Amino acid sequence: MVAGVPGSSGAPAAAxxxxxxxxxxxxxxxxxxxxxxxxxxxxxxTVTVTNSAKGTKVKGSLSDDKTTWTSSESLAYAASYDVxxxxxxxxxxxxxxxxxxxxxxxxxxxxPSFIPAPSVTxxxxxxxxxxxxxxxxxxxxAAEKALTVTxxxxxxxxxxxxxxxxxxxxxxxxxxxxxxIKVHAGVYGVDLGGGVFGQTDRxxxxxxxxxxxxxxxxxxAQMQIFQNGNLVKTMPISMGKDAxxxxxxxxxxxxxxxxxxxxxxxxxxxxxxxxxxxxxxFAERISNDGEFVHENPNSVGAQGNSNVSHGCxxxxxxxxxxxxxxxxxxDVVEVTNSGGPQLPVWDTYGDWAVSWADWQAGxxxx
Numbered sequence: 001m002v003a004g005v006p007g008s009s010g011a012p013a014a015a016x017x018x019x020x021x022x023x024x025x026x027x028x029x030x031x032x033x034x035x036x037x038x039x040x041x042x043x044x045x046t047v048t049v050t051n052s053a054k055g056t057k058v059k060g061s062l063s064d065d066k067t068t069w070t071s072s073e074s075l076a077y078a079a080s081y082d083v084x085x086x087x088x089x090x091x092x093x094x095x096x097x098x099x100x101x102x103x104x105x106x107x108x109x110x111x112p113s114f115i116p117a118p119s120v121t122x123x124x125x126x127x128x129x130x131x132x133x134x135x136x137x138x139x140x141x142a143a144e145k146a147l148t149v150t151x152x153x154x155x156x157x158x159x160x161x162x163x164x165x166x167x168x169x170x171x172x173x174x175x176x177x178x179x180x181i182k183v184h185a186g187v188y189g190v191d192l193g194g195g196v197f198g199q200t201d202r203x204x205x206x207x208x209x210x211x212x213x214x215x216x217x218x219x220x221a222q223m224q225i226f227q228n229g230n231l232v233k234t235m236p237i238s239m240g241k242d243a244x245x246x247x248x249x250x251x252x253x254x255x256x257x258x259x260x261x262x263x264x265x266x267x268x269x270x271x272x273x274x275x276x277x278x279x280x281x282f283a284e285r286i287s288n289d290g291e292f293v294h295e296n297p298n299s300v301g302a303q304g305n306s307n308v309s310h311g312c313x314x315x316x317x318x319x320x321x322x323x324x325x326x327x328x329x330x331d332v333v334e335v336t337n338s339g340g341p342q343l344p345v346w347d348t349y350g351d352w353a354v355s356w357a358d359w360q361a362g363x364x365x366x
Contacts, residue, residue, distance in 0.1 A: 018042030018087035022099040031075040031103045032189030035060070037085045039067045045086040045094060049101075052080040074188060077197070078105035107195025110135035112147075112185040114204045120329060125174040125211045126252040127330030128351040129183055129204070136164040139193030140364035143167070146190045146198065150182045151175070160354065160362030162346055170351050170359070174332065177228055179208040212327050214293075216313055218246070218337035221304050223313065225326075235319040236304025238296070240311040244274060245340030247311070250352035251286035251333045253293075256324065258282060264290060264310065276310060282324035286313070286333050288348035293333060295320030307338070 021038045035058070037047050043066035049058035058081065060071040075081060080102045087095040115130035116123060129149060137143045144159050149169050151157065157171040175181070182205050187198025216223040218239050225233040240246040260283035264275045267289045283294035289311075296314035303314060313333070315323060327333075332352075335343075343350040354362070 016041045016089070018089050018095055020044075020085050020087060020097040022083050022085065022097070022101075024101065025099065027102040028104040029075070029101055030189050031077055031079075033075075035071040035075075035081070035083065035101055037069040037083065039085070039087055042087050042089040042095075043067055044069055045088040046084075047086070048082075048084050050082045050084075051076065052082050052100075075101075075103050077103055077109070079103050104197075106197040108135050108197075109199035110137065110187070110192055110196050111199045112187055112202055114183065114185075114202065116204075116206065116329060118202075118204050121205065121207060122209055122328070123206050124253065124328065124330030124332060125177060125208055125213070126250060126332035126349070126352065127175070127206070127208070128252070128349050129169040129181070129206075131167050131169075131185060133165045133192075135192075135196050136194070137192050137196070138164070139191065140164075140167070141366075142190055143187065143192050143198075144364050146185065146187045148184045148186070150184075152180045152182075155179065158360050158363055159365075160345075160351070160359050161364055168349075168351055172356050174211065174213075175208045177208055177211045181206040181208065208330070209328075212331040214323070214327065214331075214333045216246075216333060216335050216338075218307055218335070218339060220337075221306065223315075223333075225323075227326075233322070235315055235323070238299045238302040238304075238309055238314040239307040239335070239338050240291075240340060241308050242339060244310045245307075246291060246309075246313065246335050246338040247287060247340045247343035247347070247350075248335055248338055249343040249350070251291065251335060251343060252349040252352070253284045253286055253327060253329055253331045253333070254288070254348050255285040256283065256328060258324070260292070260294070262290070262292070262294075262310075262312075266290065274310070281317075282315075282320035284324065284327060285348075287343055287350070293320075293323060293327075311340075 019040045047069040059073045083099045085097045110133040113132045155171040161167045185202045188201045190198040213226045223235045223237045263277045280294045283292045291311045293313045299314040302308045
């Protein structure tokens with residue numbers, strides 16, 4: 001007994017054992033869930049999280065008080081991770097605790113492709129944002145919530161689903177010239193329904209150049225060219241004849257080729273009086289069913305007075321080259337009085353044919 005301290009044996013008190021909590025535990029962990037290691041009654045000395053199969057280490061950081069370690073990168077699907085936590089008690093005694101974290105194995109993963117591709121950085125005011133998945137998406141709302149578009153300056157916009165695999169984004173009106181658009185597909189680890197999970201996150205940044213809008217009128221057989229709202233040029237044109245009228249509405253340029261072979265067989269007309277195959281120049285695609293703005297020396301006599309094409313907008317050589325040099329991806333060609341039907345929403349890109357109210361109704365997020 002120590003004098004003056006009743007009940008004391010004189011032996012030093014045993015240091016409390018450091019307790020460690022490692023979460024999440026068990027199997028089927030979402031790979032985006034951070035691994036956290038927390039110590040109580042002491043501190044963490046070292047923490048390692050290792051992919052059991054590959055031997056790679058997961059990045060993470062320790063809190064200032066050395067009681068919490070948190071992973072800072074996503075895990076892989078269908079993987080096992082060995083967690084080893086080294087502890088340090090108040091008396092300097094070291095300890096260790098281990099655990100295993102296993103991530104879920106999806107039935108399938110869906111890759112989000114972008115149109116325009118990330119290699120494209122400069123577009124016109126009519127450019128929609130397209131995300132195409134390589135698997136059917138049954139939980140469209142979950143997918144849509146994982147897709148974000150930020151425009152500077154800010155402009156109202158929304159998503160519209162064309163199918164189980166394809167969703168488009170556009171503003172209420174054409175983009176403002178000079179806008180910067182940032183797209184983030186944060187789908188990794190997201191349950192997209194039916195056992196399908198997002199395969200990876202992706203990002204896209206686009207800059208909107210000057211507003212180039214061409215207005216092609218079938219009644220006058222003229223096309224007016226506007227730059228940022230100012231009329232800069234007028235061209236005689238020939239659009240689709242009565243049997244093959246040009247679609248009405250706003251068309252968006254999706255491709256341009258200085259030399260291009262026009263072949264009606266590409267959209268199913270391989271024989272008969274409506275079939276054709278010819279090499280054309282300064283060709284800019286304005287829909288996916290064979291409509292282009294391009295040079296056609298054979299219709300120069302009709303340009304400015306009558307519509308004789310298979311649906312394209314024909315120009316003479318000088319005007320076609322000028323148009324080719326000034327118009328590019330995302331620029332707009334508005335067609336009126338053509339005698340044709342409205343460009344369908346699915347026809348690359350008929351997005352502007354849809355009213356804003358109907359476009360909003362095409363969202364999966366209500």
